[in-house]
Amino acid sequence: MGMTMTQKILAAHCGKQSVKAGEIIMADVDLALGNDITAPVAINEFNKTDCKKVFDKNKITFVLDHFTPNKDIKSAEQCKQTRDFAQQMGIVNFFDVGEMGIEHALLPEKGLVVAGDLVIGADSHTCTYGALGAFSSGVGSTDLAAAMATGKIWLKVPPAIRFNLTGQLPSHVYGKDLILQIIGMIGVDGALYKSMEFTGEGVKTISISDRLCIANMAIETGAKNGIFPVDQKTLDFIKEHSSRQPVVYQADDDAEYEQVIDIDLSQVKQTVAFPHLQENTRTFDDMPEIRIDQVVIGSCTNGRLEDLQVAAEIMHGKKVAKGIRVIIIPATQKIYLEAIELGLIRTFIEAGCVVSTPTCGPCLGGHMGILAKGERCIATTNRNFVGRMGHTESEVYLASPAVAAASALAGKIVPAV
Amino acid sequence: MKLKGTVFKYGDNVDTDVIIPARYLNTPNHQELASHCLEDLDATFTKRVKPGDIIAADSNFGCGSSREHAPIAIKASGVSAVVAKSFARIFYRNAINIGLPIVECDAQIDEGDQIEIDFDNGKLHNITKNQSSDFAPFPDFLQNIIAAGGLLNSISGGKA
Numbered sequence: 001m002g003m004t005m006t007q008k009i010l011a012a013h014c015g016k017q018s019v020k021a022g023e024i025i026m027a028d029v030d031l032a033l034g035n036d037i038t039a040p041v042a043i044n045e046f047n048k049t050d051c052k053k054v055f056d057k058n059k060i061t062f063v064l065d066h067f068t069p070n071k072d073i074k075s076a077e078q079c080k081q082t083r084d085f086a087q088q089m090g091i092v093n094f095f096d097v098g099e100m101g102i103e104h105a106l107l108p109e110k111g112l113v114v115a116g117d118l119v120i121g122a123d124s125h126t127c128t129y130g131a132l133g134a135f136s137s138g139v140g141s142t143d144l145a146a147a148m149a150t151g152k153i154w155l156k157v158p159p160a161i162r163f164n165l166t167g168q169l170p171s172h173v174y175g176k177d178l179i180l181q182i183i184g185m186i187g188v189d190g191a192l193y194k195s196m197e198f199t200g201e202g203v204k205t206i207s208i209s210d211r212l213c214i215a216n217m218a219i220e221t222g223a224k225n226g227i228f229p230v231d232q233k234t235l236d237f238i239k240e241h242s243s244r245q246p247v248v249y250q251a252d253d254d255a256e257y258e259q260v261i262d263i264d265l266s267q268v269k270q271t272v273a274f275p276h277l278q279e280n281t282r283t284f285d286d287m288p289e290i291r292i293d294q295v296v297i298g299s300c301t302n303g304r305l306e307d308l309q310v311a312a313e314i315m316h317g318k319k320v321a322k323g324i325r326v327i328i329i330p331a332t333q334k335i336y337l338e339a340i341e342l343g344l345i346r347t348f349i350e351a352g353c354v355v356s357t358p359t360c361g362p363c364l365g366g367h368m369g370i371l372a373k374g375e376r377c378i379a380t381t382n383r384n385f386v387g388r389m390g391h392t393e394s395e396v397y398l399a400s401p402a403v404a405a406a407s408a409l410a411g412k413i414v415p416a417v
Numbered sequence: 418m419k420l421k422g423t424v425f426k427y428g429d430n431v432d433t434d435v436i437i438p439a440r441y442l443n444t445p446n447h448q449e450l451a452s453h454c455l456e457d458l459d460a461t462f463t464k465r466v467k468p469g470d471i472i473a474a475d476s477n478f479g480c481g482s483s484r485e486h487a488p489i490a491i492k493a494s495g496v497s498a499v500v501a502k503s504f505a506r507i508f509y510r511n512a513i514n515i516g517l518p519i520v521e522c523d524a525q526i527d528e529g530d531q532i533e534i535d536f537d538n539g540k541l542h543n544i545t546k547n548q549s550s551d552f553a554p555f556p557d558f559l560q561n562i563i564a565a566g567g568l569l570n571s572i573s574g575g576k577a
Contacts (some may be wrong), residue, residue, distance in 0.1 A: 075443045142568050188477060193506050222506065364439040365434075387434060388439075
């Protein structure tokens with residue numbers, strides 16, 4: 001029996017000809033990621049070992065993106081601890097305020113991940129890099145500490161679900177709508193422990209930005225990773241951003257999949273996930289009137305330049321509804337600058353939005369847009385759990401930048417037209 | 418290893434945001450995290466929990482964020498084990514890596530039940546209901562991590 005694309009990357013990283021679903025392997029790590037919340041826990045664990053040095057100062061990256069610019073004294077201490085450790089260890093890819101962006105937007109932009117890599121990160125949305133044909137998966141801080149010490153990670157080889165994509169997404173329908181529809185279809189544990197392998201003729205019609213969004217939310221089905229085949233779009237993206245050579249892995253023709261799900265992209269509709277689980281999806285065929293208090297456009301899911309362009313196009317020359325707070329967060333400094341140069345930031349400010357420095361802030365209820373009791377937000381982020389963005393009696397609705405922007409103008413959840 | 422304790426019972430999809438809300442992630446201090454454990458799901462948990470108590474839940478326990486602060490908060494609360502019908506994968510590995518015993522078992526368990534878990538033989542006995550269930554033991558690789566007292570102990574020969 002052949003291997004899936006994920007299994008091939010895992011086999012290559014543990015020195016085996018082949019691996020099978022369920023097998024536990026010790027794999028070599030090409031890049032290990034931590035942020036200002038998870039790195040301090042990892043550093044404390046690392047410091048309990050005999051190790052005086054990290055296994056490779058080029059293969060560890062820290063991004064201070066969650067509670068930064070420091071939201072309070074304790075957050076400042078966590079950043080300081082991470083900064084001091086990075087300096088002590090000579091970590092090459094350490095990104096502090098001024099250079100940092102939201103980690104999963106930043107790493108592809110900096111060319112730190114290429115096809116064929118095995119990436120682990122102490123952040124659940126590390127699965128984003130599957131968009132570039134890498135194996136990448138979220139782990140915990142102790143895993144990060146062990147990887148910093150040894151360069152290795154234990155992994156159970158996952159079985160796979162294959163998503164066979166055909167056709168092309170209609171206008172105003174994006175990768176976010178597709179992944180929300182998939183989560184609605186299979187549920188928040190529909191791919192638990194498995195890899196989601198996106199294949200088919202339809203893949204080539206999906207932009208890299210949308211692939212990053214789709215792979216980013218693989219974790220929201222419980223998946224270990226989400227992965228796309230490498231095509232010309234991937235290779236062009238990698239060439240533009242990285243000096244490293246990609247390694248292209250392809251699934252075997254006789255690879256085993258637990259399930260194959262066919263999706264005609266032309267049938268995907270604008271989709272919103274209702275509180276308090278991402279599987280509570282609805283399309284506008286079945287949408288009650290939901291008035292909103294806040295809109296957030298940003299995050300590792302949808303804070304890239306393409307996302308801001310979609311939102312700006314909808315808001316251009318218009319005003320956000322009175323009383324609605326609209327927070328725009330470019331995911332990296334580069335995106336921020338490009339958005340300024342393209343006039344997007346002017347569009348947002350003239351429409352009545354605020355524009356923030358890159359931060360994960362409101363997505364996880366950290367800072368920069370916390371909700372009061374009873375308030376509702378439509379957000380381009382990835383989670384809508386109880387209390388995710390603030391008070392336990394607040395509500396988060398997840399959608400694409402297009403739906404979020406249209407809703408900002410309407411003051412209620414509406415489709416982009 | 419055998420553990421016996423009183424159950425706090427929760428439902429499906431208990432996410433790590435309700436286990437330890439992000440507003441408390443500005444510290445890695447175990448006791449401080451424990452003082453807010455499960456606050457957004459069960460405001461009385463920290464007041465009622467006693468050393469040795471057991472958390473039982475339905476499917477997909479620990480879904481969402483990778484924050485290791487979640488199993489840390491549970492362990493530092495004095496909880497001796499977590500039993501669920503299934504675990505989200507990052508929570509599962511975090512619990513093993515930090516030495517918080519977990520059991521994947523589809524047993525009928527309710528709030529307040531007394532249960533006993535026999536890890537070596539894969540038996541869960543609900544003393545209150547006088548019912549027994551079997552569960553699959555961990556693969557050897559994971560048992561070695563658990564026996565060493567966590568991942569870093571297992572790779573550093575007990576020095577961590």
